[in-house]
Amino acid sequence: MLLSELTTMRVGGAADHLVEPTTEAELVAAALAAWADGTDWLVIGGGSNIVVADDGVDGTVIRVATRGVERLPGDGVRLRVQAGEPWDDLVASTVAQGFSGIEALSGIPGCAGAAPIQNIGAYGQELSSVLVAVDFLDYQTGELSRLEAAELELGYRTSVLKRGREGVVVAVELALEASDTTVVGYEQLATALGVAVGDRVLTTRVRETVLALRASKGMVLDAADPDSVSCGSFFTNPIVSENFARNLPGNAPHWIEPDDSHVKLSAAWLIERGGIVKGFSLPGSRAAISSKHTLAIVNRGGATAAQVAELARYVQAIVLASFGVHLQVEPIGVGIQL
Numbered sequence: 001m002l003l004s005e006l007t008t009m010r011v012g013g014a015a016d017h018l019v020e021p022t023t024e025a026e027l028v029a030a031a032l033a034a035w036a037d038g039t040d041w042l043v044i045g046g047g048s049n050i051v052v053a054d055d056g057v058d059g060t061v062i063r064v065a066t067r068g069v070e071r072l073p074g075d076g077v078r079l080r081v082q083a084g085e086p087w088d089d090l091v092a093s094t095v096a097q098g099f100s101g102i103e104a105l106s107g108i109p110g111c112a113g114a115a116p117i118q119n120i121g122a123y124g125q126e127l128s129s130v131l132v133a134v135d136f137l138d139y140q141t142g143e144l145s146r147l148e149a150a151e152l153e154l155g156y157r158t159s160v161l162k163r164g165r166e167g168v169v170v171a172v173e174l175a176l177e178a179s180d181t182t183v184v185g186y187e188q189l190a191t192a193l194g195v196a197v198g199d200r201v202l203t204t205r206v207r208e209t210v211l212a213l214r215a216s217k218g219m220v221l222d223a224a225d226p227d228s229v230s231c232g233s234f235f236t237n238p239i240v241s242e243n244f245a246r247n248l249p250g251n252a253p254h255w256i257e258p259d260d261s262h263v264k265l266s267a268a269w270l271i272e273r274g275g276i277v278k279g280f281s282l283p284g285s286r287a288a289i290s291s292k293h294t295l296a297i298v299n300r301g302g303a304t305a306a307q308v309a310e311l312a313r314y315v316q317a318i319v320l321a322s323f324g325v326h327l328q329v330e331p332i333g334v335g336i337q338l
Helices: 024-037 087-097 187-193 203-216 267-273 305-323
Strands: 014-018 041-044 051-052 057-063 070-071 077-082 131-138 144-150 168-178 179-182 201-204 228-233 239-241 254-256 262-265 287-289 297-298 332-334
Touching: 014 332, 024 041, 024 168, 041 228, 051 305, 087 203, 087 267, 131 201, 168 262, 187 203, 201 203, 262 267, 297 305
Parallel strands: 014 057, 041 057, 051 332
Antiparallel strands: 070 077, 077 168, 131 144, 131 168, 179 201, 228 297, 239 262, 254 262, 287 297
């Protein structure tokens, strides 16, 4: 099977061998079998944060198809979520049940097992604020164990799992609040809701508003929207020193980080001020900047992984030459350098 059929960017060659475990036991067995063979292996869920090489993947591809959400006993709202549970289905379910904590993460594609790998976040919420632990099958030891959130070293769109600790997330445990309201912690979301940052709003309103905001940027998977054929945000907002930020134009959007010595910049602003406009593409390429949001690279139909990577490198070169800032890519390249 072509991996372009299993990824939201719609690029990628064939997989030598594809397995789709639907239970925890099958997932563990599939991973252990692949590792025992000593060949290459790849684990995917929704395929929303990877760019697979045009040559495909040698070895085994494990497409996680485990489903289910279990409420754990005890005080509060503790949920154990199977790795293959679609993330937005989980968010919709928690909002419907009157739980809060992940409603601003509505519309993010992919599965629950991938969420801690890059510590997903949007509109003032991050997974790190609700993640308790993950059940993790370790590639080095072959053992299934529980990793507490602190052991994952979660940061801005990163974790030890993204930085090289190999294995498979089997399930995630979340701690939510039994409340149908939530505090709005992001200015753009507050403006769209017509409230002030810090106000409490119904989680149903937050979810509806976030979905609308994401759709306006092509960041919700939609067969009718060609701008949604992407990995979502392709670049992360760079974090620089306060001294470095002082040398940027005075109107450059920035946010002070909690340590007060670093500043987060807007990658979209840097890209646009570097002269790259929405809809931009390189000559002859089917990969393009989204017509709705300059953070996204989209497949306009028939793009190759090589074209996606080429456009990403071009954007990075422009921003580096214009502002001295190296943009980090958010998706993971499989068999291809991003």
